Amino acid sequence: MRAVRLSVSVAAAAALTAGVAGCAEKSDGASGDGAIQVTATDSKCDVSDKEFPAGHVKLAVENKGSKVTEVYIYAPGDRIVTERENIGPGTKAEITAEVRAGDYQIACKPGMKGHGIRQDVKASGKGAAKKLDPRLDKAVAEYRKYVQTQADETLPLAQKFADAVKAGDIDAAKAAYAPSRIGWERTEPVAESFGDIDPKVDVREDGLEKGQKWTGWHKLEKALWQDEKITGADKKLADTLMKDLKDWVQKVGRADINPTSMANGAKELLDEVATGKVTGEEERYSHTDLVDFKANVEGAQKSYELLRPVAAKNDPELAKELDTQFKAINKQLAGYEEGDGYVSYDTVGKKERKELSDGVNALAEPLSKLAAAVVK
Template sequence: MRVLRSSAVTAVAVAAALTAVSGCSGKSDGKDSDAITVKASDDACEVSKTSFPAGHVTFKVQNKGSKVTEVYVYAAGDRIVTERENIGPGTKAEITATIKKAGSYEIACKPGMKGDGIRQKITVTGNDKAEKSNPELDKAVAEYRKYVQQQADETIPAAQKFADAVKNGDVDEAKKLYAPSRTGWERTEPVAESFGDIDPKVDVREDGLEKDQKWTGWHKLEKSLWADNKITDEDKQLAGQLMTDLKDWQKRVGTAEITPTSMANGAKELLDEVATGKVTGEEERYSHTDLADFQANVEGARKAYELLKPVAGKNDAALTQELDKQFGALEQLLGNYRDGDGFKAYDGVGADDRKKLSDAVNALAEPLSKLAGAVAK
């Protein structure tokens, strides 16, 4: 969900050619001199290079501001290719990507996590030279594409049951079906969010609304069901609109730009989702079904990682060993909060337990942030 998060953003608005590392075996020498430094502050977005050749590129982001920041890579029309979230004041982050075609792009920093951000134009010259395909990475991308489509396909009937319950005015049944209707979306959220026009319709929280934006989607219905404990005629209409928007996502998800590093960066984004929304209890503030979303985010991150692991393991065996360890630890800890087929309500999880969950998420997020670099070696 793209909403007010504890982060200030660097968004790279790029044409569809900006792919978060393609399924190629081209190597990057990793020299700092080749990296593009992005200095994000509360009122500026400084870029060290405004022109550079197509190919593998590393953005080294420095948060010089007082607010947490996140970094997006956009395709034309603000179509998100990749992002890096949760970059705290005074900290740094690195994003590995591949820009395959020449053209005009933008880098935008979003202090405060809202709006279009402070944008800087950049120019990519030439075209990335054809590189020998890496069969293992090609397979990983193909399998992940199948997974993403499957999640979208499975979301539709689950969401339809939820929408039907809302349309029928059945509050209790709608509450029961709410969390399961979101699982597929949460597992593949970075890909879903890459269509910048869909996410604000289906998954925005009230505090993430832009000026004059009408509130629609899951969280509007969540508030009606739990905070108001009633279903209005407008809610019934919104349930229908939710299905229209989700079917649009299902239809378009097959066209998403999916590459090895977009998968790796997406896995990290899912952990950022957990850190900034689920662990804090902000995501499902009315239903308190945060742990169900938490589980789905971790499952989605694990899927991307497992598909990339054969290549990442060859390039950085120590990293994959650490990731195996931290994924296992987080999954085991999360299992402690299961309740039947679901999870305990998050408002019943105390501060000490939330701290344990947060620590486990952070322990996984740190090595996971290095996965894209390992894949791109």
């Protein structure tokens, strides 16, 4: 779930962005390793280079503020090129991506909210070409199939949920709610890359932008679990949800998918867990957070497994660590299984939530290095 973003045509976005991470090119004013320095505070987002060569780009981010922040590279129309969430005060992070020639914005979001503090930047030239391991092409093709399958399989599950809402059957709608979200949660970074779909279907009430109408899963979640009633407006909203999800399914096949977006998307899914699922904020009414948690992990693991042959060749120690941490987090989650799903998250105590958080962090740290490893 993200804040509202504007849409941009896929053709235009494809002309501006690509996602093959790797070693950064040198740029005037950058650090010795070619990284562009991004210094974030609670009121500023300073970028060392406002113009840099297109191609492989690395951002070296330092958060000198008092709030957790996130950093984005946006193409026109708020099309997300790449992002990194959950950068704590006093900490540093690296973001790798490939950008094509064009105009962009680098945004820092103190408190991880709102439009962000933005700097206009420009990538010049045709971009640096680099011959990649041919196995990466296969990984991208397989992941594209996976994403489309998840979207296609979501529609009938979401329709079952919508039909129950429209029938006024609260119990049936509650039972169908969490399963209807699994495919979305597994592939959420791809859906978010379009900009306009996520705010329609997955925004929480406190994530609404000024003037934005609240629609989507979470508004219906509130109606079912907190209000415990289904109104005529809710029934109409169920149809709107299906319309928006069908739009998502149609767009998925045209998404920009590449090794960088796969690797960075895997990390984004772990950030989603850290900032929404572990805290219990995402599913605050239904308490089905562990279903989303598992789906996020599954989506991240799918990206990793497809990229693993190349990552293991380039950085065997990283691959070994990721194998260990994925196994560990899945074992933790298995302890909360109940029937075909998971226990209600409001039954999970503070100590156990801390343990889950530690497990997520242990996986997220090495996962943040995957993008660079696959194209060394």
